Amino acid sequence: MVEDVKTENKEIDVQKLMEQYDTESRIRKPLGIIAIIISIIAISMSIFQFYTGGFGLLLALKQRSVHLAFTLCLIFLIYPISPKEFIKNKNKIPYYDTILAIIGAGVCLYLVIFYKEMVIRSGLPTNLDLIMGALTILLVLEAARRAIGSALPVVVIVFLLYSYFGQIMPGFFAHRGYSLERIIEHLYAGTEGIFGIPLGVSASFVFLFILFGAVLNKTGMGKFFIDVAMALAGHTTGGPAKVAVIASGFMGSINGSSVANTVTTGSFTIPLMKSIGYRKDFAGAVEAAASTGGQILPPVMGAAAFVMAEFLEIPYIKIAAAAAIPAIIYYIAVGTMIHLEACKYGLKGLPKEQLPKLSKVLKERGHLIIPIIGLVYLLVRGYTPLFSAFWAIVMCLIISMIKAETRLNFKKLGEAFEDGAKMALGVAAACACAGMVVGAVTLTGLGLKVASGIVALGHGNLMLTLFFTMIASILLGMGLPTTAKYIILSIMAAPALVELGVQPLAAHLFILYFGVIADLTPPVAVAAYAGAGISGGNSMRTGLIAVRLAVAGFMIPYLFVLDPGLLFINSTIGHTLVLIITALAGVLALGAAAGGYLFDHTKIYERFILIISAFALLRPGLLTDGVGIALLAAVIISQKLRMSSKAKVKLA
Numbered sequence: 001m002v003e004d005v006k007t008e009n010k011e012i013d014v015q016k017l018m019e020q021y022d023t024e025s026r027i028r029k030p031l032g033i034i035a036i037i038i039s040i041i042a043i044s045m046s047i048f049q050f051y052t053g054g055f056g057l058l059l060a061l062k063q064r065s066v067h068l069a070f071t072l073c074l075i076f077l078i079y080p081i082s083p084k085e086f087i088k089n090k091n092k093i094p095y096y097d098t099i100l101a102i103i104g105a106g107v108c109l110y111l112v113i114f115y116k117e118m119v120i121r122s123g124l125p126t127n128l129d130l131i132m133g134a135l136t137i138l139l140v141l142e143a144a145r146r147a148i149g150s151a152l153p154v155v156v157i158v159f160l161l162y163s164y165f166g167q168i169m170p171g172f173f174a175h176r177g178y179s180l181e182r183i184i185e186h187l188y189a190g191t192e193g194i195f196g197i198p199l200g201v202s203a204s205f206v207f208l209f210i211l212f213g214a215v216l217n218k219t220g221m222g223k224f225f226i227d228v229a230m231a232l233a234g235h236t237t238g239g240p241a242k243v244a245v246i247a248s249g250f251m252g253s254i255n256g257s258s259v260a261n262t263v264t265t266g267s268f269t270i271p272l273m274k275s276i277g278y279r280k281d282f283a284g285a286v287e288a289a290a291s292t293g294g295q296i297l298p299p300v301m302g303a304a305a306f307v308m309a310e311f312l313e314i315p316y317i318k319i320a321a322a323a324a325i326p327a328i329i330y331y332i333a334v335g336t337m338i339h340l341e342a343c344k345y346g347l348k349g350l351p352k353e354q355l356p357k358l359s360k361v362l363k364e365r366g367h368l369i370i371p372i373i374g375l376v377y378l379l380v381r382g383y384t385p386l387f388s389a390f391w392a393i394v395m396c397l398i399i400s401m402i403k404a405e406t407r408l409n410f411k412k413l414g415e416a417f418e419d420g421a422k423m424a425l426g427v428a429a430a431c432a433c434a435g436m437v438v439g440a441v442t443l444t445g446l447g448l449k450v451a452s453g454i455v456a457l458g459h460g461n462l463m464l465t466l467f468f469t470m471i472a473s474i475l476l477g478m479g480l481p482t483t484a485k486y487i488i489l490s491i492m493a494a495p496a497l498v499e500l501g502v503q504p505l506a507a508h509l510f511i512l513y514f515g516v517i518a519d520l521t522p523p524v525a526v527a528a529y530a531g532a533g534i535s536g537g538n539s540m541r542t543g544l545i546a547v548r549l550a551v552a553g554f555m556i557p558y559l560f561v562l563d564p565g566l567l568f569i570n571s572t573i574g575h576t577l578v579l580i581i582t583a584l585a586g587v588l589a590l591g592a593a594a595g596g597y598l599f600d601h602t603k604i605y606e607r608f609i610l611i612i613s614a615f616a617l618l619r620p621g622l623l624t625d626g627v628g629i630a631l632l633a634a635v636i637i638s639q640k641l642r643m644s645s646k647a648k649v650k651l652a
Contacts, residue, residue: 042417062111064200077098164177165177234349234354241278281541303427306385333584458500470554473514489511598610
């Protein structure tokens with residue numbers, strides 16, 4: 001059976017699926033000397049980032065300028081102006097894109113070349129400075145549109161118009177308005193706009209973590225993850241679906257892209273699920289739900305987590321540690337939902353003799369896990385993410401040499417460095433755009449106004465304010481990359497939550513979680529649509545099922561906001577354990593209610609009781625936890641008695 005699935009896998013064009021559902025994957029593939037030039041530029045970008053990561057970054061503005069110069073140059077060379085142009089010709093670069101690539105690099109390097117002069121005349125830009133600034137703003141908007149879609153550039157334009165037309169804005173949104181010269185200088189000639197913290201994060205450790213994932217991937221880590229998952233869970237009830245959860249969790253821990261994770265692991269796991277009887281919509285939804293969780297799973301979370309570390313001015317490892325328990329609960333919840341579905345329809349696992357043996361898998365490729373362990377060790381010891389990522393890449397290069405099948409020769413290493421640069425382009429473009437939003441907000445003071453408005457809209461009620469923030473996160477997340485969405489809401493919505501007494505880290509993780517879940521939420525559920533593209537199912541039904549499977553993701557953020565002990569904030573080990581147990585009970589109750597099955601098919605009244613149980617467990621407290629556990633236990637006892645009665649009738 002596994003062999004049949006592998007044969008079917010050959011018919012799945014992974015690259016075509018990526019191009020269909022992931023804007024960042026729609027890149028040209030020029031031939032001949034042009035392809036060599038692009039490869040040299042991409043590899044040079046990775047070498048620059050790798051070298052500065054290990055031997056010292058340049059001054060902030062210079063480091064970010066060089067990073068953006070590479071980014072703009074590569075985006076205009078490999079991303080077409082429109083999908084039609086991409087379909088028409090994937091192998092040629094129009095002359096105007098070559099010109100834009102050169103200008104894009106030039107306007108950024110202008111800051112590096114004339115750095116001292118610009119520092120001296122700070123606040124008094126020349127006409128040439130303003131021209132370079134205006135070109136940079138326009139080129140960043142166009143590059144982002146090509147690489148990640150039009151939603152974020154549109155949002156940026158709205159904020160820029162708001163900065164200019166402040167005097168005619170209604171009510172409390174009004175401000176004195178700023179001239180074009182002032183806006184351009186603010187966004188270009190310093191570290192308050194385009195070259196602000198978001199791009200700074202992209203230009204340092206985010207790039208190195210992406211490069212780390214690219215290097216690991218070239219060693220065959222993806223196959224290792226799938227084989228381990230098959231060995232661990234392939235034989236259990238509904239085994240292939242659990243393989244999808246485990247493999248996607250592994251892959252997601254080093255890959256922050258929901259769509260890439262869905263397509264990479266789903267090209268194997270989805271046909272496998274279908275082969276044992278899973279409905280195609282459900283199979284696609286399983287992979288989408290599991291893959292999306294990768295952005296919130298340590299040790300390497302999505303890029304937004306690194307930006308969060310900078311915004312909150314706390315070590316990244318603290319964010320990873322805080323996110324660990326909620327992420328594990330999320331994956332346990334998805335796995336539980338899958339198990340209940342398998343029990344509901346009597347879906348079995350695969351025969352053990354058809355599965356890889358764990359001992360053999362570990363013997364062949366187990367050494368590849370060492371760099372990940374080394375990365376976690378360095379982070380836990382308190383080293384910076386930049387230092388840790390640099391040495392994790394070095395470890396990966398050394399460890400890969402142990403076995404011939406994982407060894408990276410110069411060709412594979414070059415491909416890894418090229419892939420790493422191309423994978424980072426979307427993040428860099430999003431961060432540069434988001435920096436303009438941050439710049440506009442700081443210039444106009446909009447953040448404080450919006451935070452006050454959110455509190456007023458919620459009438460000072462925390463749950464109502466959380467609900468409004470959740471809706472905003474999901475809506476923004478449907479059209480924006482997770483990093484950009486997080487940055488926008490972190491400066492506008494997070495302060496409102498903090499004002500109502502929420503711990504800052506909990507407030508920021510709340511926003512991040514719901515932005516991630518937006519990848520599953522119809523009508524713009526990109527991860528679910530990618531899963532449906534592989535399974536052949538209906539994309540909308542796949543998205544709705546994925547939401548049901550990930551229903552715990554809608555519950556967990558409320559849990560850690562109401563009691564941050566789940567994030568190890570101001571909590572004892574005992575208290576955190578109690579929170580974990582009640583959280584697992586809550587997601588089990590909610591999952592059983594949503595799926596219509598616990599130990600038996602649930603009656604309507606049992607679903608009602610399970611929903612009440614879940615909401616009771618959602619609110620931390622001895623009384624509410626007791627009520628929630630009691631109601632869940634009552635349904636379990638009811639179903640066990642009913643099953644016992646059915647068994648007796650059959651025997652009779």
